Amino acid sequence: EIVMTQSPATLSVSPGKRATLSCRASQNIRSNLAWYQQKPGQAPRLLIYGASTRATGIPARFSGSGSGTGFTLTISSLQSEDFAVYYCQQYNNWPPWTFGQGTKVEIK
Amino acid sequence: QVQLQESGPGLVKPSGTLSLTCAVSGGSISSTNWWSWVRQPPGKGLEWIGEIYHSGSTNYNPSLKSRVTISVDKSKNQFSLKLSSVTAADTALYYCASTRAYSNNWYDYWGQGTLVTVSS
Numbered sequence: 001e002i003v004m005t006q007s008p009a010t011l012s013v014s015p016g017k018r019a020t021l022s023c024r025a026s027q028n029i030r031s032n033l034a035w036y037q038q039k040p041g042q043a044p045r046l047l048i049y050g051a052s053t054r055a056t057g058i059p060a061r062f063s064g065s066g067s068g069t070g071f072t073l074t075i076s077s078l079q080s081e082d083f084a085v086y087y088c089q090q091y092n093n094w095p096p097w098t099f100g101q102g103t104k105v106e107i108k
Numbered sequence: 109q110v111q112l113q114e115s116g117p118g119l120v121k122p123s124g125t126l127s128l129t130c131a132v133s134g135g136s137i138s139s140t141n142w143w144s145w146v147r148q149p150p151g152k153g154l155e156w157i158g159e160i161y162h163s164g165s166t167n168y169n170p171s172l173k174s175r176v177t178i179s180v181d182k183s184k185n186q187f188s189l190k191l192s193s194v195t196a197a198d199t200a201l202y203y204c205a206s207t208r209a210y211s212n213n214w215y216d217y218w219g220q221g222t223l224v225t226v227s228s
Binding site for chain 2: 001030034036042043045046049056057064087089091094095096097098099100101102
């Protein structure tokens with residue numbers, strides 16, 4: 001099973017500033033990585049797939065990069081609605097597909 | 109736009125069987141999507157349970173495989189999850205989710221989730 005490790009666990013950022021979230025895979029997963037946003041009481045929402053392709057309707061301030069074992073989600077200028085928990089998911093090796101433990105982005 | 113809605117008992121006794129259904133609207137269960145279940149224990153991260161294609165082909169998380177069955181009901185445009193021999197560790201918010209295409213393995217569509225508590 002591929003283990004996905006996200007860092008940091010919590011990221012405190014001021015509105016309008018940049019947020020950089022990391023996700024590391026225990027094995028090479030090429031570019032088979034997705035990012036999701038989850039707000040309290042809501043289901044996860046797909047942000048990025050293929051490591052860097054934004055899903056339909058996702059604002060351009062969200063960008064993904066990386067391949068192999070190291071990946072980054074960047075939010076260029078945090079808006080109030082962006083404070084949430086973010087998960088990465090690998091879909092290179094199954095079963096199972098695996099998720100990271102999440103990074104909470106909170107208001108500084 | 110596919111919409112998913114989970115339903116089922118919110119309380120299951122230990123050693124019993126958890127049974128949930130996911131109704132699909134805005135699309136056909138026979139389309140080229142993988143239909144999946146993902147769970148989230150309170151305050152924790154996401155765990156993939158398994159998936160099914162409309163042909164009946166399934167894939168399960170090895171950690172749960174001996175206890176999980178996912179099935180499709182084409183006549184009702186829905187799919188279901190059964191998890192047997194449950195314990196308190198199975199208490200979680202259960203989501204149904206689906207991909208947009210057979211070759212995709214990320215989840216475009218999610219239900220709102222249903223909380224299942226395992227307790228006597």
